[in-house]
Amino acid sequence: MSLIPYLIAYAGIAVFVVAVIARIRMYARMPMHLRWELYPVPHEASRAAHGGSYLEEVDWWLKPREVSKAAELKAMGTEILFLEALHKHNRPMWRSSFPFHFGLYLVIATTLLMLGGGVLTAVAGGFGASSFGSVWYGAVVVLGAVGMALSIYGALGLLRRRLSSSDLADFTTGADIFNLAFFVVAFGCALVTFALFDRDFALVSGFVRNLVTFRLEPVAGGTAGIMVGVSVSLLAVLVAYIPLTHMSHFVGKYFAYHSVRWGDEPNLKGGPQEAGIMANLMQKVTWAAPHIKSDGQKNWVEVATMDYKTYGGGEKK
Amino acid sequence: MNKNVSIRDFPRGDGPLTELNVRDQDPLPFPYDKLDEEPGIKPLSDSAKEKYVNLDNTIAVNIPKPKTKAEEERLVTGFLSGLQKLFSASDNWTFLQPLVISMEHCARCQTCSESCHIYAESGRNPLYRPTYRSEIFRRFYFKYVKGGQTWARGDMELNWETVARLIELAYRCNLCRRCGQTCPIGVDNGMIAREIRKLASQELGIRPRELHEDGSMLQQKVGSSTGMSSIVVKDNMDFVDEDMSDKTGLTVKTPWDVEGADVLVMHNAGEILAWPENPGAFGVLLEAAGVSWTMSSDLAAYDSINYGAFYDDVQLARTLLLHIQAAKKLKVKKILIAECGHAHKVLTVIADRILAGELNIPRESWLPFFADLVKQGRFKFDKSRNDFPVTLHDPCNITRLMGISQPQRDIMRAVVPEERFREMTPHGVNNYCCGGGSGFAIIGGHNFSDWRFRGPGRRKFRQILNAFQGEKMDKEHPKYVCAPCSNCKGQIRDLIKYYDAWEKAGIGYGGLVELMVNALPAAKPGFIDWEWH
Numbered sequence: 142m143s144l145i146p147y148l149i150a151y152a153g154i155a156v157f158v159v160a161v162i163a164r165i166r167m168y169a170r171m172p173m174h175l176r177w178e179l180y181p182v183p184h185e186a187s188r189a190a191h192g193g194s195y196l197e198e199v200d201w202w203l204k205p206r207e208v209s210k211a212a213e214l215k216a217m218g219t220e221i222l223f224l225e226a227l228h229k230h231n232r233p234m235w236r237s238s239f240p241f242h243f244g245l246y247l248v249i250a251t252t253l254l255m256l257g258g259g260v261l262t263a264v265a266g267g268f269g270a271s272s273f274g275s276v277w278y279g280a281v282v283v284l285g286a287v288g289m290a291l292s293i294y295g296a297l298g299l300l301r302r303r304l305s306s307s308d309l310a311d312f313t314t315g316a317d318i319f320n321l322a323f324f325v326v327a328f329g330c331a332l333v334t335f336a337l338f339d340r341d342f343a344l345v346s347g348f349v350r351n352l353v354t355f356r357l358e359p360v361a362g363g364t365a366g367i368m369v370g371v372s373v374s375l376l377a378v379l380v381a382y383i384p385l386t387h388m389s390h391f392v393g394k395y396f397a398y399h400s401v402r403w404g405d406e407p408n409l410k411g412g413p414q415e416a417g418i419m420a421n422l423m424q425k426v427t428w429a430a431p432h433i434k435s436d437g438q439k440n441w442v443e444v445a446t447m448d449y450k451t452y453g454g455g456e457k458k
Numbered sequence: 459m460n461k462n463v464s465i466r467d468f469p470r471g472d473g474p475l476t477e478l479n480v481r482d483q484d485p486l487p488f489p490y491d492k493l494d495e496e497p498g499i500k501p502l503s504d505s506a507k508e509k510y511v512n513l514d515n516t517i518a519v520n521i522p523k524p525k526t527k528a529e530e531e532r533l534v535t536g537f538l539s540g541l542q543k544l545f546s547a548s549d550n551w552t553f554l555q556p557l558v559i560s561m562e563h564c565a566r567c568q569t570c571s572e573s574c575h576i577y578a579e580s581g582r583n584p585l586y587r588p589t590y591r592s593e594i595f596r597r598f599y600f601k602y603v604k605g606g607q608t609w610a611r612g613d614m615e616l617n618w619e620t621v622a623r624l625i626e627l628a629y630r631c632n633l634c635r636r637c638g639q640t641c642p643i644g645v646d647n648g649m650i651a652r653e654i655r656k657l658a659s660q661e662l663g664i665r666p667r668e669l670h671e672d673g674s675m676l677q678q679k680v681g682s683s684t685g686m687s688s689i690v691v692k693d694n695m696d697f698v699d700e701d702m703s704d705k706t707g708l709t710v711k712t713p714w715d716v717e718g719a720d721v722l723v724m725h726n727a728g729e730i731l732a733w734p735e736n737p738g739a740f741g742v743l744l745e746a747a748g749v750s751w752t753m754s755s756d757l758a759a760y761d762s763i764n765y766g767a768f769y770d771d772v773q774l775a776r777t778l779l780l781h782i783q784a785a786k787k788l789k790v791k792k793i794l795i796a797e798c799g800h801a802h803k804v805l806t807v808i809a810d811r812i813l814a815g816e817l818n819i820p821r822e823s824w825l826p827f828f829a830d831l832v833k834q835g836r837f838k839f840d841k842s843r844n845d846f847p848v849t850l851h852d853p854c855n856i857t858r859l860m861g862i863s864q865p866q867r868d869i870m871r872a873v874v875p876e877e878r879f880r881e882m883t884p885h886g887v888n889n890y891c892c893g894g895g896s897g898f899a900i901i902g903g904h905n906f907s908d909w910r911f912r913g914p915g916r917r918k919f920r921q922i923l924n925a926f927q928g929e930k931m932d933k934e935h936p937k938y939v940c941a942p943c944s945n946c947k948g949q950i951r952d953l954i955k956y957y958d959a960w961e962k963a964g965i966g967y968g969g970l971v972e973l974m975v976n977a978l979p980a981a982k983p984g985f986i987d988w989e990w991h
Binding site for chain 2: 417430
């Protein structure tokens with residue numbers, strides 16, 4: 142095993158971090174949009190059960206607003222962990238998508254445990270040999286193996302649906318097939334490595350430990366070393382690839398829910414939204430249809446308040 | 459006719475791609491359970507086929523077929539130019555973030571399809587999937603805005619036929635956003651349909667005449683899309699007041715332009731002409747409750763409609779400002795929005811990111827306001843006057859898109875005997891659109907109305923029939939569909955007429971205030987006289 146898997150792993154992590162930050166930045170820096178919420182909104186507390194909002198309250202702007210962050214967190218938790226919306230509205234797809242995603246979560250948890258184990262070993266040399274360390278690495282083995290198996294099972298199920306369902310065929314691109322196949326190959330390779338060469342995850346844990354401590358030494362020789370190197374390289378490329386595709390929906394979904402579907406923060410006089418509103422209204426309008434009458438020069442305030450007589454409307458009173 | 463039209467077929471040929479085939483539909487409940495006895499869809503005339511772009515043997519937008527190469531190119535270059543503007547922060551700050559999220563992250567899992575009443579009632583014709591138009595538009599986004607990625611995102615040929623068909627297809631969606639509610643990721647195909655409409659209107663000047671020339675432009679010119687000037691509307695309201703006073707025995711006089719009134723009431727002016735008993739009932743109730751209220755005769759302020767909500771952000775902003783300026787001038791404490799769903803959404807949630815400072819005048823739905831008056835005991839009701847089966851339609855704009863679904867039920871409980879009320883399935887935020895949403899209720903050229911009844915509206919009609927199953931389905935046993943929204947009410951009126959449902963099943967309709975006045979013991983009985991149909 143050479144340096145290459147380490148370099149690929151560092152590069153994969155770097156690309157992932159940069160791409161995710163870039164995507165978050167892209168959405169976060171977009172101008173404040175119009176309110177466009179969709180009920181039920183879970184943080185509406187006692188009203189959420191029937192899909193209600195504070196707009197059900199007479200003179201709502203004069204009253205304290207009841208917001209339940211706990212209900213919002215609960216809704217987020219069940220959606221992230223169990224894909225509740227898919228379970229409710231598309232059960233056949235959930236049967237594959239849930240194991241696929243849940244397997245990924247387990248693999249992420251495994252990676253975090255290995256990273257944590259690496260740090261603890263670096264700090265306290267005997268961590269791996271301690272009884273707590275045994276439990277820790279036992280969890281790594283169980284979560285890692287189960288996670289990869291679940292993800293492969295889910296990815297194969299999704300692939301089968303993509304290839305056989307007439308509902309999906311028309312909308313499936315080469316990339317959709319490639320993405321799922323990539324998961325199957327990367328996790329499959331890692332699972333084979335685990336089953337044949339690394340039953341206790343010692344080699345891959347050692348690789349992660351080396352990654353954390355920048356000791357870029359081989360963790361094994363021969364076929365085992367090659368398989369570990371290929372597995373981690375494939376996984377690192379996958380990690381880099383995900384945020385460059387629509388699979389970065391973990392970022393998009395955050396904004397879709399918090400900024401759009403659940404974005405019901407009222408704009409009260411003198412409130413924080415006013416600056417954003419004024420900035421938006423000062424933007425230039427370049428739409429070209431005749432009724433806009435902007436000539437590419439006017440801003441939104443000018444276009445919306447222009448003398449209606451000028452553009453063919455009625456006389457302003 | 460091809461029923462399984464692929465998105466790859468979209469740029470090809472110049473005839474219709476497919477059509478809503480009534481033989482593919484599931485039968486309705488009794489007494490409409492024989493598919494071949496349902497009224498059909500009139501064929502599109504030969505002259506319309508000759509003259510306009512024909513997507514699916516019905517026409518909403520009337521896009522003339524280009525006569526020259528230059529006209530063809532103008533459609534394509536205009537589309538590309540508008541596409542860039544839709545993804546610019548200055549031209550489309552209004553929806554940039556939601557649009558980009560919906561472009562970038564759709565998994566194309568089709569979870570949304572089953573939630574769409576149009577797709578379901580079409581017998582699952584792929585053209586009417588919420589994802590069909592979105593996917594075509596998305597491919598253009600990745601190809602022309604993001605520059606490439608056709609292998610990853612799919613390719614789509616751009617020609618004038620594709621542009622014209624895409625615009626027409628944007629008017630095969632009610633913008634009810636039920637699909638968005640079911641999307642696990644948060645992709646909003648209804649919003650995408652509206653963005654395509656916006657591109658067509660704001661860049662190419664293409665939209666249905668009913669929404670623009672006869673809609674928002676007429677409203678901004680004379681004051682109302684009904685064509686009523688302030689003089690005419692005042693005259694009409696005088697007649698309404700007189701009629702209401704005769705009918706109820708209670709004195710009603712609509713106050714106009716009262717400075718300092720607590721409440722500025724805004725009606726959809728269509729009510730004044732088509733259902734005068736509705737603004738009349740509002741007057742009766744506001745007077746009975748002793749509310750300090752007024753209407754405004756300022757330009758557009760006596761018509762709460764804002765058709766920009768369906769197709770054009772600039773038109774939306776212009777009408778909104780006219781509404782707000784009228785309220786500011788009268789120094790009212792708040793604007794009260796009467797029975798009009800899209801006016802609710804525009805004036806409350808959408809306006810909330812447009813109005814600032816002195817223009818940020820409180821706006822409120824009439825539903826919590828009246829529910830509160832009921833709770834305060836400002837009215838005395840005799841529920842036995844509404845002793846007939848009643849079901850409640852939930853307007854999408856008021857429930858799913860604003861979160862108001864309890865106050866109307868509180869009012870309903872106060873005025874209708876409990877055993878007479880039947881909820882639709884599903885209801886509240888999970889309701890189905892009436893089929894008239896996003897302007898469909900007023901778009902009626904060619905055979906589009908038939909398509910609207912036989913497609914989008916058929917799910918609502920199915921729900922209504924299901925709600926009344928177990929009742930005697932004849933004219934001697936009247937049943938009331940309560941639709942507290944003017945556009946929804948218009949669609950339900952038209953559905954009842956299309957299916958002859960008053961004669962055949964005794965199904966009538968009206969608003970919620972009519973049920974309230976009908977239950978007022980202080981008023982003469984029989985306010986709802988079942989003669990409006």
